[in-house]
Amino acid sequence: MRTERSQELFKRAELCIPGGVNSPVRACRSVGSTPLFIDRAQGAWLYDADGNAFIDYVGSWGPMILGHRHPAVEQAIRKVMERGVSFGAPVDLEVALAEKVMSLVPSLEMIRMVNSGTEATMSALRLARGFTGRNGLVKFDGCYHGHGDSFLVDAGSGVATLSIPGSPGVPDDVIKHTFSIPYNDAETFRNLMAERGKDIAAVIVEPVAGNMGFVRPEMNFLSALRDETEKYGALLIFDEVMTGFRVASGGAQELFGIRPDLSTFGKIIGGGLPVGAYGGRRDIMKHVAPQGPVYQAGTLSGNPLAMAAGLATLEELCRPGFYETLAAKTRKLVEGLTAAAKEAHIPVWCDCIGSMFGLFFIEGPVRNFADARKSDLNRFNAYYAGMREKCIYLAPSQFEAGFVSFAHGDEEIHATIQAARSVLKNL
Missing domain, CATH: 3.90.1150.10 (Aspartate Aminotransferase, domain 1)
Structure with a gap:
């Protein structure tokens, strides 16, 4: 070769x-x-x-x-290019994609488009902290949620591949609020929540792990996350950047019958173009600016090219x-x-x-x-x-x-x- x-x-x-x-x-x-x-x-x-x-x-x-x-995706991109590639203003396609994603994922009552999976998870965590008034985050060893500071402790993907310690450049004050424990270990999770549950804003998880290699969840694990977060008033975030529309039309949450409070998406909803999204319960999402006090913004969010590619992709996925x-x-x-x-x-x-x-x-x-x-x-x-x-x-x-x-x-x-x-x- x-x-x-x-x-x-x-x-x-x-x-x-x-x-x-x-x-x-x-x-x-x-x-x-x-x-x-x-x-x-x-x-x-x-x-x-x-x-x-x-x-x-x-x-x-x-x-x-x-x-x-794929011909349908390419056609959609070509068609929208005749209108322009970026407006920095609302466009009909972002409304259509939001409605489409929400129709497929029942836990989504409102959704905000962003530009990447990392941006989606960072925004979801900030929202969780703003909504609960707490700082603590629980994540799981080997899961990767993008390169946000809080997520790099014991992370997977490239952090694991390159054997990089998970926190250079991340302030100690951020690290002290992050608790990383073994994936699929419901007992350890329950013990942690019994000790620190009232300090935890959010628990974030890949419902099917893909960044430590492929690892399937045990059913009692995901149900324990749902039960314990409800018990202590923490928010459960499903990071479906990878699994969303990949393992089922409604994501892993449909497959396993678990309804998270917030979910993050990316990859497939952009049809290969840079897109992310986060969404969930209406009462939580109403805290996002300009409706609420939790600030998040993105000049290129809702980009018409990406919205068109995502819509075309999801239409194909819905075929019998x-x-x-x-x-x-x-x-x-x-x-x-x-x-x-x-x-x-x-x-x-x-x-x-x-x-x-x-x-x-x-x-x-x-x-x-x-x-x-x-x-x-x-x-x-x-x-x-x-x-x-x-x-x-x-x-x-x-x-x-x-x-x-x-x-x-x-x-x-x-x-x-x-x-x-x-x-x-x-x-």
């Missing part, structure tokens, strides 16, 4: 961009490699600057659920049988990867919900970040390198979930399983 052009671009990037990338995990340092620079994409495929073609399981880190360059078909594709992939590892006598823990999946080089089960960290990282790095050489594009980190799109067909999934079979038998 030729990579000369990507390497040349990376050398230039290192001179003007920290680490040569605009988001840390893209650097591929943890897997002993350098990034591929992507030239274009189509359907389930990426094409790099050297002309190599890859089957894509990153999907721009989640939003490309329809695949790249969409999620059932997508889940079946993902199960087929996971079953094939598991079988390939078994043939090679390599222990793996491979699991999925909807179209999210993950693979750890460990017997399993993987219930939390401590379990995820026991995965054989050297074996993962070799697996990543081998799959990349076979033109399978995976996240360059053990601690990231993978994503299947509707554009992945039997041919792509079969090719991926065959590539894994070849790579695994040589690890």
Whole structure:
């Protein structure tokens, strides 16, 4: 495989961009490699600057659920470009997208559009603190909620990938209000709430973890979060930036039957363009400026291009049988990867919900970040390198979930399983 052009671009990037990338995990340092620079994409495929073609399981880190360059999304973007690309003023499309998202997620009584998942979670936490008059935050080890100060304590995603301590640059006064405990540990959570519950403004969680690798929640865990927050007057925030419209049309909260007080969204609701959103109970959302005293603003929030792309994407997701078909594709992939590892006598823990999946080089089960960290990282790095050489594009980190799109067909999934079979038998 030729990579000369990507390497040349990376050398230039290192001179003007920290680490040569605009988001840390893209650097591929943890897997002993350098990034591929992507030239274009189509359907389930990426094409790099050297002309190599890859089957894509990153999907721009989640939003490309329809695949790249879906005709309906492209048409919507082209149509709105005839009107303009940014107004800094209200536009009909932001109202339409808000109404659409709210119709699909019953817990949303009001919603505010922002520009990224990080902005959504930061805003939701500020709102929770303003509404409750409390400062405390409970999060879970290995979950990632963006790069807001309060969220970087024991965080997942790139923080875990690069083994960065979770709080450089974050004031001690912020850290002291943040309590990070193991995911899926309902008992520890109950004990913490019994001790500090009256100080806690919010409990934030990835209802299906995707930033420590893929880790499914245990049902008693999510129900414990709901019960204890109600008991102590804290707000429950579901971070559905990754799971929203990915695991079900109403997100993980629909799948598991848990109604949070606030939810955050991103990725899919922008159809691949930069969008985030937070919303929830009307009485809470009325505290957001200009209706209330909790200030949050964004010049480009409700951008017409992003709103149009999001609307077009959600319309496609509402087609009959969409999620059932997508889940079946993902199960087929996971079953094939598991079988390939078994043939090679390599222990793996491979699991999925909807179209999210993950693979750890460990017997399993993987219930939390401590379990995820026991995965054989050297074996993962070799697996990543081998799959990349076979033109399978995976996240360059053990601690990231993978994503299947509707554009992945039997041919792509079969090719991926065959590539894994070849790579695994040589690890």
